[in-house]
Protein backbone atom coordinates (compact mmCIF):
# COMPACT_ATOMS: atom_id res chain seq x y z
CA UNK A 256 0.00 0.00 0.00
CA UNK A 257 1.15 3.50 -0.79
CA UNK A 258 -0.01 6.33 1.42
CA UNK A 259 0.51 9.96 0.52
CA UNK A 260 -0.70 12.70 2.85
CA UNK A 261 0.94 16.06 2.20
CA UNK A 262 0.32 19.74 2.66
CA UNK A 263 2.11 22.56 0.90
CA UNK A 264 1.31 26.24 0.52
CA UNK A 265 1.58 27.11 -3.17
CA UNK A 266 1.49 30.47 -4.86
CA UNK A 267 -1.17 30.32 -7.52
CA UNK A 268 -2.10 33.14 -9.91
CA UNK A 269 -4.99 34.23 -7.67
CA UNK A 270 -2.87 34.11 -4.52
CA UNK A 271 -2.03 31.47 -1.98
CA UNK A 272 -3.39 27.96 -2.49
CA UNK A 273 -3.10 25.13 0.01
CA UNK A 274 -2.28 21.81 -1.56
CA UNK A 275 -3.79 19.37 0.91
CA UNK A 276 -4.16 15.77 -0.23
CA UNK A 277 -4.42 12.46 1.55
CA UNK A 278 -4.78 9.32 -0.54
CA UNK A 279 -3.75 5.70 -0.76
CA UNK A 280 -2.81 3.83 -3.88
CA UNK A 281 -3.38 0.15 -4.27
CA UNK A 282 -0.21 -1.60 -5.40
CA UNK A 283 -0.26 -2.76 -9.01
CA UNK A 284 -2.99 -0.29 -10.02
CA UNK A 285 -2.88 2.66 -12.38
CA UNK A 286 -4.44 5.78 -10.91
CA UNK A 287 -4.92 9.05 -12.77
CA UNK A 288 -4.86 12.57 -11.41
CA UNK A 289 -7.25 14.71 -13.43
CA UNK A 290 -7.77 18.40 -12.91
CA UNK A 291 -7.46 21.87 -14.33
CA UNK A 292 -4.17 23.55 -14.99
CA UNK A 293 -2.78 24.92 -11.73
CA UNK A 294 -4.77 22.52 -9.51
CA UNK A 295 -1.56 21.12 -8.02
CA UNK A 296 -0.97 17.87 -9.91
CA UNK A 297 2.70 18.36 -10.82
CA UNK A 298 3.43 19.66 -7.31
CA UNK A 299 2.20 16.32 -5.91
CA UNK A 300 4.62 14.51 -8.25
CA UNK A 301 7.48 16.80 -7.24
CA UNK A 302 6.75 16.21 -3.54
CA UNK A 303 6.61 12.42 -4.03
CA UNK A 304 9.91 12.42 -5.92
CA UNK A 305 11.57 14.71 -3.36
CA UNK A 306 12.08 17.65 -5.72
CA UNK A 307 9.72 19.88 -3.70
CA UNK A 308 9.55 19.99 0.09
CA UNK A 309 6.12 19.55 1.66
CA UNK A 310 5.30 21.82 4.63
CA UNK A 311 3.83 18.85 6.42
CA UNK A 312 3.25 15.27 5.50
CA UNK A 313 3.79 11.57 5.36
CA UNK A 314 4.72 9.39 2.40
CA UNK A 315 4.99 5.65 2.92
CA UNK A 316 5.67 3.44 -0.03
CA UNK A 317 5.74 -0.34 0.39
CA UNK A 318 6.37 -0.15 4.16
CA UNK A 319 9.19 2.38 3.69
CA UNK A 320 8.86 5.93 4.92
CA UNK A 321 10.05 8.43 2.35
CA UNK A 322 8.78 11.45 4.22
CA UNK A 323 7.55 12.05 7.75
CA UNK A 324 7.80 15.68 8.74
CA UNK A 325 6.89 14.92 12.39
CA UNK A 326 9.70 12.37 12.70
CA UNK A 327 11.98 14.55 10.57
CA UNK A 328 12.43 11.77 8.01
CA UNK A 329 13.21 13.02 4.53
CA UNK A 330 14.68 10.71 1.91
CA UNK A 331 16.72 12.47 -0.75
CA UNK A 332 15.41 12.21 -4.34
CA UNK A 333 18.14 9.71 -5.27
CA UNK A 334 17.11 7.46 -2.35
CA UNK A 335 13.52 7.24 -3.60
CA UNK A 336 12.72 4.47 -6.06
CA UNK A 337 10.63 6.57 -8.37
CA UNK A 338 10.34 6.54 -12.17
CA UNK A 339 9.42 9.86 -13.75
CA UNK A 340 8.31 10.63 -17.28
CA UNK A 341 7.40 14.18 -18.31
CA UNK A 342 5.90 15.66 -21.42
CA UNK A 343 9.32 16.80 -22.60
CA UNK A 344 11.62 13.94 -23.37
CA UNK A 345 14.73 14.90 -21.33
CA UNK A 346 17.09 12.30 -22.82
CA UNK A 347 20.84 12.84 -22.91
CA UNK A 348 21.42 14.05 -26.48
CA UNK A 349 25.03 12.84 -26.73
CA UNK A 350 24.16 9.25 -25.78
CA UNK A 351 22.51 6.52 -27.83
CA UNK A 352 19.23 4.97 -26.70
CA UNK A 353 21.06 2.07 -25.06
CA UNK A 354 23.59 4.37 -23.37
CA UNK A 355 20.73 6.47 -22.02
CA UNK A 356 19.32 3.31 -20.45
CA UNK A 357 22.67 2.10 -19.09
CA UNK A 358 23.23 5.50 -17.53
CA UNK A 359 20.08 5.07 -15.46
CA UNK A 360 21.33 1.84 -13.81
CA UNK A 361 22.13 1.90 -10.12
CA UNK A 362 25.66 1.05 -9.01
CA UNK A 363 26.09 -2.72 -9.13
CA UNK A 364 22.67 -3.33 -10.72
CA UNK A 365 22.36 -6.26 -13.13
CA UNK A 366 22.52 -4.86 -16.67
CA UNK A 367 20.13 -7.40 -18.14
CA UNK A 368 17.14 -5.21 -17.29
CA UNK A 369 18.25 -2.90 -20.14
CA UNK A 370 17.90 -5.67 -22.73
CA UNK A 371 14.61 -6.77 -21.18
CA UNK A 372 13.23 -3.26 -21.52
CA UNK A 373 14.55 -2.88 -25.06
CA UNK A 374 12.62 -6.04 -25.93
CA UNK A 375 9.35 -5.11 -24.17
CA UNK A 376 9.27 -1.55 -25.46
CA UNK A 377 10.48 -2.68 -28.90
CA UNK A 378 13.51 -0.44 -29.06
CA UNK A 379 15.80 -3.03 -30.69
CA UNK A 380 16.08 -1.22 -34.02
CA UNK A 381 16.59 2.12 -32.32
CA UNK A 382 19.05 1.20 -29.57
CA UNK A 383 22.13 2.62 -31.30
CA UNK A 384 20.49 5.87 -32.40
CA UNK A 385 20.92 9.21 -30.67
CA UNK A 386 17.80 11.12 -29.59
CA UNK A 387 17.98 13.67 -32.43
CA UNK A 388 17.31 10.83 -34.87
CA UNK A 389 14.13 9.70 -33.08
CA UNK A 390 10.51 10.83 -33.47
CA UNK A 391 8.63 12.29 -30.50
CA UNK A 392 6.85 9.00 -29.85
CA UNK A 393 10.10 7.03 -30.04
CA UNK A 394 11.80 9.42 -27.62
CA UNK A 395 8.92 9.00 -25.21
CA UNK A 396 9.26 5.20 -25.43
CA UNK A 397 12.94 5.59 -24.49
CA UNK A 398 11.99 7.93 -21.63
CA UNK A 399 9.52 5.30 -20.40
CA UNK A 400 12.16 2.55 -20.62
CA UNK A 401 14.65 4.75 -18.78
CA UNK A 402 12.18 5.43 -15.98
CA UNK A 403 11.80 1.66 -15.59
CA UNK A 404 15.49 0.74 -15.36
CA UNK A 405 15.62 0.91 -11.56
CA UNK A 406 12.31 -0.93 -11.18
CA UNK A 407 10.58 1.94 -9.42
CA UNK A 408 8.29 1.46 -6.44
CA UNK A 409 6.09 4.10 -8.04
CA UNK A 410 5.96 5.28 -11.66
CA UNK A 411 4.93 8.91 -12.13
CA UNK A 412 3.80 9.93 -15.61
CA UNK A 413 3.18 13.66 -16.00
CA UNK A 414 1.20 14.12 -19.22
CA UNK A 415 3.73 11.96 -21.06
CA UNK A 416 1.67 11.75 -24.23
CA UNK A 417 0.20 15.22 -24.60
CA UNK A 418 2.70 16.33 -27.28
CA UNK A 419 1.93 13.36 -29.52
CA UNK A 420 -0.65 12.98 -32.27
CA UNK A 421 -3.70 10.78 -31.50
CA UNK A 422 -2.40 7.70 -33.34
CA UNK A 423 1.00 7.77 -31.66
CA UNK A 424 -0.68 8.53 -28.35
CA UNK A 425 -2.86 5.41 -28.62
CA UNK A 426 0.22 3.27 -29.36
CA UNK A 427 2.15 4.69 -26.44
CA UNK A 428 -0.82 4.15 -24.13
CA UNK A 429 -0.59 0.46 -25.03
CA UNK A 430 3.14 0.38 -24.27
CA UNK A 431 2.58 2.05 -20.91
CA UNK A 432 -0.17 -0.42 -20.03
CA UNK A 433 2.05 -3.32 -21.09
CA UNK A 434 4.97 -2.15 -18.94
CA UNK A 435 2.66 -1.32 -16.04
CA UNK A 436 1.23 -4.87 -16.10
CA UNK A 437 4.43 -6.79 -16.81
CA UNK A 438 6.34 -5.07 -14.01
CA UNK A 439 3.31 -5.03 -11.68
CA UNK A 440 3.87 -1.34 -11.14
CA UNK A 441 1.97 1.14 -9.09
CA UNK A 442 1.52 4.01 -11.51
CA UNK A 443 0.24 7.54 -11.07
CA UNK A 444 -0.62 9.33 -14.32
CA UNK A 445 -1.51 12.95 -14.95
CA UNK A 446 -3.77 13.34 -17.94
CA UNK A 447 -6.18 15.95 -19.30
CA UNK A 448 -7.76 13.57 -21.75
CA UNK A 449 -10.91 11.81 -20.53
CA UNK A 450 -10.61 9.12 -23.21
CA UNK A 451 -7.08 8.38 -22.04
CA UNK A 452 -8.16 8.33 -18.39
CA UNK A 453 -10.95 5.86 -19.10
CA UNK A 454 -8.73 3.62 -21.22
CA UNK A 455 -5.76 3.59 -18.87
CA UNK A 456 -6.90 3.90 -15.28
CA UNK A 457 -8.23 1.62 -12.59
CA UNK A 458 -9.07 4.69 -10.55
CA UNK A 459 -9.23 8.44 -11.14
CA UNK A 460 -8.84 11.24 -8.61
CA UNK A 461 -10.24 14.66 -9.49
CA UNK A 462 -8.17 17.49 -8.07
CA UNK A 463 -9.53 21.02 -7.71
CA UNK A 464 -7.65 23.91 -6.10
CA UNK A 465 -5.23 21.62 -4.31
CA UNK A 466 -7.86 19.21 -2.96
CA UNK A 467 -9.06 15.83 -4.16
CA UNK A 468 -12.79 16.30 -4.61
CA UNK A 469 -13.79 12.97 -6.16
CA UNK A 470 -12.27 9.59 -6.69
CA UNK A 471 -13.37 6.27 -8.09
CA UNK A 472 -13.86 4.28 -11.24
CA UNK A 473 -13.35 6.60 -14.28
CA UNK A 474 -16.60 5.67 -16.01
CA UNK A 475 -18.59 6.40 -12.83
CA UNK A 476 -16.74 9.64 -12.19
CA UNK A 477 -17.08 11.02 -15.71
CA UNK A 478 -20.60 9.84 -16.36
CA UNK A 479 -22.74 12.85 -15.90
CA UNK A 480 -25.70 11.96 -13.68
CA UNK A 481 -28.08 13.62 -16.11
CA UNK A 482 -27.00 11.34 -18.93
CA UNK A 483 -28.20 7.78 -19.13
CA UNK A 484 -27.40 7.27 -22.80
CA UNK A 485 -27.22 3.91 -24.41
CA UNK A 486 -23.83 4.90 -25.73
CA UNK A 487 -21.52 7.69 -24.79
CA UNK A 488 -18.06 8.93 -25.60
CA UNK A 489 -15.94 11.66 -24.17
CA UNK A 490 -14.33 14.25 -26.38
CA UNK A 491 -13.25 17.84 -26.67
CA UNK A 492 -15.06 20.71 -28.38
CA UNK A 493 -13.01 22.07 -31.28
CA UNK A 494 -15.57 24.34 -32.96
CA UNK A 495 -18.93 25.97 -32.25
CA UNK A 496 -20.67 27.37 -35.33
CA UNK A 497 -23.93 29.27 -35.51
CA UNK A 498 -26.18 28.26 -38.39
CA UNK A 499 -29.41 30.22 -38.53
CA UNK A 500 -31.08 29.54 -35.19
CA UNK A 501 -29.10 26.48 -34.20
CA UNK A 502 -25.48 25.70 -33.42
CA UNK A 503 -23.21 22.99 -34.79
CA UNK A 504 -20.76 21.83 -32.16
CA UNK A 505 -17.78 19.87 -33.49
CA UNK A 506 -16.22 17.46 -31.03
CA UNK A 507 -13.05 15.44 -31.46
CA UNK A 508 -13.26 11.93 -30.04
CA UNK A 509 -9.86 10.27 -30.31
CA UNK A 510 -9.04 11.02 -33.96
CA UNK A 511 -12.67 11.30 -35.11
CA UNK A 512 -14.81 14.40 -35.48
CA UNK A 513 -18.46 14.33 -34.50
CA UNK A 514 -20.90 17.15 -35.22
CA UNK A 515 -23.77 17.67 -32.81
CA UNK A 516 -26.66 20.06 -33.30
CA UNK A 517 -27.37 22.16 -30.22
CA UNK A 518 -29.81 24.86 -29.16
CA UNK A 519 -28.67 28.23 -27.88
CA UNK A 520 -29.44 27.36 -24.23
CA UNK A 521 -27.42 24.15 -24.52
CA UNK A 522 -24.27 25.87 -25.72
CA UNK A 523 -24.28 28.83 -23.35
CA UNK A 524 -21.88 27.14 -20.92
CA UNK A 525 -19.80 25.45 -23.61
CA UNK A 526 -16.49 26.71 -24.94
CA UNK A 527 -13.84 25.46 -27.34
CA UNK A 528 -11.53 23.16 -25.42
CA UNK A 529 -14.22 21.95 -22.99
CA UNK A 530 -14.34 18.23 -22.33
CA UNK A 531 -17.82 16.86 -23.00
CA UNK A 532 -19.71 13.61 -23.13
CA UNK A 533 -21.49 12.84 -26.39
CA UNK A 534 -24.35 10.48 -25.68
CA UNK A 535 -27.48 9.21 -27.25
CA UNK A 536 -30.44 7.47 -25.73
CA UNK A 537 -32.92 7.81 -28.52
CA UNK A 538 -31.89 4.83 -30.60
CA UNK A 539 -29.86 1.70 -30.52
CA UNK A 540 -26.40 2.05 -32.09
CA UNK A 541 -25.44 -0.36 -34.85
CA UNK A 542 -22.02 -2.01 -35.06
CA UNK A 543 -20.20 -2.50 -38.36
CA UNK A 544 -17.11 -4.67 -38.52
CA UNK A 545 -14.28 -2.75 -40.26
Ligand SMILES: Nc1ncnc2c1ncn2[C@@H]1O[C@H](COP(=O)(O)OP(=O)(O)OP(=O)(O)O)[C@@H](O)[C@H]1O
Nearest residue numbers: 264265266267268291292293294295296297298299
Ligand atom coordinates in the same frame (compact mmCIF):
# COMPACT_ATOMS: atom_id res chain seq x y z
N1 LIG B 1 7.63 25.69 -5.57
C1 LIG B 1 6.48 26.35 -5.60
N2 LIG B 1 6.17 27.24 -4.64
C2 LIG B 1 5.00 27.90 -4.66
N3 LIG B 1 4.06 27.74 -5.60
C3 LIG B 1 4.31 26.87 -6.60
C4 LIG B 1 5.52 26.11 -6.64
N4 LIG B 1 5.48 25.31 -7.73
C5 LIG B 1 4.30 25.56 -8.34
N5 LIG B 1 3.60 26.49 -7.67
C6 LIG B 1 2.26 27.01 -8.01
O1 LIG B 1 1.33 26.02 -7.62
C7 LIG B 1 0.21 25.97 -8.52
C8 LIG B 1 0.01 24.54 -8.96
O2 LIG B 1 1.04 24.17 -9.86
P1 LIG B 1 1.17 22.70 -10.47
O3 LIG B 1 2.28 22.74 -11.48
O4 LIG B 1 1.25 21.73 -9.39
O5 LIG B 1 -0.24 22.58 -11.22
P2 LIG B 1 -0.76 21.49 -12.24
O6 LIG B 1 -2.09 21.04 -11.75
O7 LIG B 1 0.28 20.43 -12.47
O8 LIG B 1 -0.93 22.35 -13.57
P3 LIG B 1 -0.65 21.97 -15.12
O9 LIG B 1 -1.77 21.05 -15.52
O10 LIG B 1 -0.73 23.30 -15.81
O11 LIG B 1 0.70 21.34 -15.21
C9 LIG B 1 0.56 26.92 -9.66
O12 LIG B 1 -0.20 28.09 -9.51
C10 LIG B 1 2.04 27.17 -9.52
O13 LIG B 1 2.39 28.47 -9.93
